[in-house]
Amino acid sequence: MAHETAGSMAPDNNLPAAFHALQRLRPRLATLMGNAGLRGLLSRSLALSGEEIHWLRAVHVKSDGSLTGLQQLHVEVPPEQFLEGAVELLVHLLRLLVVFMGESLTLRLMSETWPSLSNLDLGKGD
DSSP states (O other), X not given: XXXXXXXXXXXXXXXXXXXXXXXXXXHHHHHHHHHXXXXXXHHHHHHHHHHHSGGGGGOEXXXXXXXXXXXXXXXXXXXXXXXXXXXXXXXXXXXXXXXXXXXXXXXXXXXXXXXXXXXXXXXXXX
Protein backbone atom coordinates (compact mmCIF):
# COMPACT_ATOMS: atom_id res chain seq x y z
CA MET A 1 0.00 0.00 0.00
CA ALA A 2 2.87 2.38 0.78
CA HIS A 3 4.20 2.00 -2.78
CA GLU A 4 0.78 2.84 -4.24
CA THR A 5 0.23 5.91 -2.05
CA ALA A 6 3.39 7.80 -2.95
CA GLY A 7 1.30 10.59 -4.53
CA SER A 8 -2.03 12.04 -3.56
CA MET A 9 -3.88 11.00 -6.72
CA ALA A 10 -3.49 8.00 -8.98
CA PRO A 11 -2.29 9.41 -12.31
CA ASP A 12 -4.24 7.14 -14.65
CA ASN A 13 -7.76 7.29 -13.29
CA ASN A 14 -8.03 10.30 -10.99
CA LEU A 15 -8.83 8.10 -7.99
CA PRO A 16 -7.31 8.96 -4.63
CA ALA A 17 -4.00 7.11 -4.42
CA ALA A 18 -5.09 5.06 -1.41
CA PHE A 19 -7.40 3.13 -3.73
CA HIS A 20 -4.89 2.78 -6.55
CA ALA A 21 -3.86 -0.69 -5.34
CA LEU A 22 -7.41 -1.88 -5.96
CA GLN A 23 -7.38 -0.32 -9.41
CA ARG A 24 -4.14 -2.13 -10.26
CA LEU A 25 -5.74 -5.46 -9.36
CA ARG A 26 -8.99 -4.79 -11.21
CA PRO A 27 -7.91 -5.71 -14.80
CA ARG A 28 -6.30 -8.96 -13.68
CA LEU A 29 -9.33 -9.91 -11.60
CA ALA A 30 -11.70 -9.05 -14.45
CA THR A 31 -9.67 -11.33 -16.73
CA LEU A 32 -9.89 -14.18 -14.21
CA MET A 33 -13.55 -13.88 -13.24
CA GLY A 34 -15.21 -11.46 -15.64
CA ASN A 35 -16.78 -8.14 -14.74
CA ALA A 36 -19.74 -9.78 -13.00
CA GLY A 37 -17.47 -11.87 -10.78
CA LEU A 38 -15.28 -8.88 -10.03
CA ARG A 39 -18.31 -6.79 -9.17
CA GLY A 40 -19.57 -9.47 -6.79
CA LEU A 41 -16.19 -9.84 -5.13
CA LEU A 42 -15.75 -6.08 -4.66
CA SER A 43 -19.33 -5.67 -3.46
CA ARG A 44 -18.81 -8.32 -0.81
CA SER A 45 -15.48 -6.76 0.18
CA LEU A 46 -17.20 -3.38 0.53
CA ALA A 47 -19.99 -4.88 2.63
CA LEU A 48 -17.48 -6.49 5.00
CA SER A 49 -15.35 -3.36 5.16
CA GLY A 50 -18.38 -1.13 5.74
CA GLU A 51 -19.06 -2.97 9.00
CA GLU A 52 -15.86 -1.49 10.44
CA ILE A 53 -15.36 1.64 8.31
CA HIS A 54 -18.84 3.12 8.10
CA TRP A 55 -18.11 5.77 5.47
CA LEU A 56 -17.27 2.96 2.99
CA ARG A 57 -21.01 2.24 2.83
CA ALA A 58 -21.30 5.24 0.51
CA VAL A 59 -18.98 3.58 -2.05
CA HIS A 60 -20.56 1.44 -4.75
CA VAL A 61 -19.27 -0.88 -7.44
CA LYS A 62 -20.20 -0.10 -11.04
CA SER A 63 -20.92 -2.81 -13.59
CA ASP A 64 -17.32 -2.74 -14.87
CA GLY A 65 -15.96 -3.29 -11.35
CA SER A 66 -14.83 0.28 -10.81
CA LEU A 67 -15.70 2.13 -7.61
CA THR A 68 -17.93 5.18 -7.45
CA GLY A 69 -18.39 7.70 -4.65
CA LEU A 70 -14.72 8.00 -3.73
CA GLN A 71 -14.12 11.53 -5.01
CA GLN A 72 -16.69 13.08 -2.68
CA LEU A 73 -15.51 10.98 0.26
CA HIS A 74 -11.90 11.95 -0.44
CA VAL A 75 -12.90 15.54 0.29
CA GLU A 76 -15.01 14.71 3.36
CA VAL A 77 -12.97 12.02 5.12
CA PRO A 78 -9.64 12.87 6.83
CA PRO A 79 -6.62 11.45 4.93
CA GLU A 80 -5.62 8.95 7.63
CA GLN A 81 -9.18 7.57 7.81
CA PHE A 82 -9.35 7.45 4.03
CA LEU A 83 -6.16 5.39 3.91
CA GLU A 84 -7.50 3.15 6.70
CA GLY A 85 -10.61 2.50 4.61
CA ALA A 86 -8.54 1.62 1.55
CA VAL A 87 -6.43 -0.80 3.56
CA GLU A 88 -9.52 -2.40 5.13
CA LEU A 89 -11.12 -2.87 1.70
CA LEU A 90 -7.94 -4.33 0.22
CA VAL A 91 -7.54 -6.71 3.17
CA HIS A 92 -11.08 -8.03 2.76
CA LEU A 93 -10.62 -8.38 -0.99
CA LEU A 94 -7.39 -10.35 -0.57
CA ARG A 95 -8.93 -12.57 2.11
CA LEU A 96 -11.83 -13.39 -0.19
CA LEU A 97 -9.41 -14.15 -3.01
CA VAL A 98 -7.55 -16.60 -0.78
CA VAL A 99 -10.83 -18.28 0.15
CA PHE A 100 -12.12 -18.53 -3.43
CA MET A 101 -8.91 -19.03 -5.43
CA GLY A 102 -6.46 -20.32 -2.86
CA GLU A 103 -3.28 -18.89 -1.44
CA SER A 104 -1.06 -19.95 -4.32
CA LEU A 105 -3.09 -18.26 -7.07
CA THR A 106 -3.64 -15.16 -4.92
CA LEU A 107 0.11 -14.87 -4.33
CA ARG A 108 0.76 -15.27 -8.04
CA LEU A 109 -1.77 -12.55 -8.83
CA MET A 110 -0.15 -10.24 -6.29
CA SER A 111 3.38 -10.89 -7.53
CA GLU A 112 2.28 -10.21 -11.13
CA THR A 113 0.71 -6.95 -10.01
CA TRP A 114 3.57 -5.96 -7.70
CA PRO A 115 6.77 -7.79 -8.73
CA SER A 116 8.61 -6.48 -5.65
CA LEU A 117 6.31 -8.71 -3.54
CA SER A 118 7.50 -11.91 -5.21
CA ASN A 119 8.81 -13.29 -1.88
CA LEU A 120 5.54 -12.71 -0.05
CA ASP A 121 4.26 -15.60 2.06
CA LEU A 122 0.72 -15.26 3.40
CA GLY A 123 1.42 -17.98 5.95
CA LYS A 124 3.87 -15.67 7.71
CA GLY A 125 1.25 -12.99 8.31
CA ASP A 126 2.53 -10.67 5.56
